[in-house]
Amino acid sequence: MRMSMNGISSMATRQVLNDLACAYETKSGERIAIESTGGVAAFKRIEEGEAFDIVVLAADAIDRLAASSRIDAASRVRVARSGVAIAVAKGAPRPSVDDEAAVREAVLAARTIGYSTGPSGVYLTRLFERWGIAERIAPRIVQAQPGVAVGTLIARGEVELGFQQMSEMIGVEGIDVLGMLPPEIQALTVFEGAICANARAPQLARAFLAFLASPDAGDAKVRHGMEPC
Template structure:
């Protein structure tokens, strides 16, 4: 009987993992089911002892989970790197975001700014604090619920600007991606994969993690707006 591998991941990596899981099934006959969800919810399930084999989340969350005993020691491996991009509703006026000052002006001028519960949202809040704009802009911030793409809310007109991982924005219809944040205000999130303490098949999980980082997996990462880790 072929192995059945379960996993949980953040929404940011869902498209890459769906494609790679299908390739792994074709190559090995092992069934792979990785559930994408908001990173906060995924970490909560892992902490609650949810039976699963692999976990793919932002590196800082994975480090915490391993430190708490929820990830097998030494099993973590880099999976992909992702930068933050900004988007508007299709057809809306395109603000410049080619410099730190331009990004600052775009955020200051926007009537509503949507951000996520994940690393990109945390980074936005840090930027606003750094610029002394936290209090000024706070009433115009709209946080997308866990698992809800920021781009979807921008497409519906609920916000003028949206910031999230590029991989999260790319598949959304009804938006235009202005581009990645400029280097001086960019933040790269590294996503890592690890074996859950609850895994009943850790060696099979280890083999899948190896496949996710094999040469044939790298093109899919780039196609969906990420880079190999």
């Protein structure tokens, strides 16, 4: 009898999980369904007890779900890590982003600056505060709604300079990715998966998580702008 399991994740891992779910289905014959939404919304749904077999979120969110016993903490696996990329509209002038000073100048010069409600957005808020420019650029900040890619806002002309996980920039039409944040200010987010406390197919969930963490999943992670952990 064919088994099935479901999961929920943030948008940052949507594409890689879709690919890996398809690969696992082909390999095992089991059905894997992963719903991707804004990370804040995904976390809330697990906290409120909605039934899923697995959840894949940033490690700090998984920490909080473990603390509230919404996941099996012993089942946690590292799925991938992702850095923050910078993008502008396709064909637009390309400011230098080679080092910290250049990125700061690009931010100050931009008419609008976009970031997400996820880990990269939290990090950028702190970075702008550390640079002492948060109040100065506050009227120009456009924060993407949960589940909406910053790249989409760039392509629409709503954001001039945008920041988000590279995994969410890849494949977005109408943008040019300038590159990653330079190493001195880069922030790598680790994404983890775990079995939910109310999982209906825990054995299949455990097997799929093992596949996500295995070397067999590495090429898909790189293809979608992430790194194996």
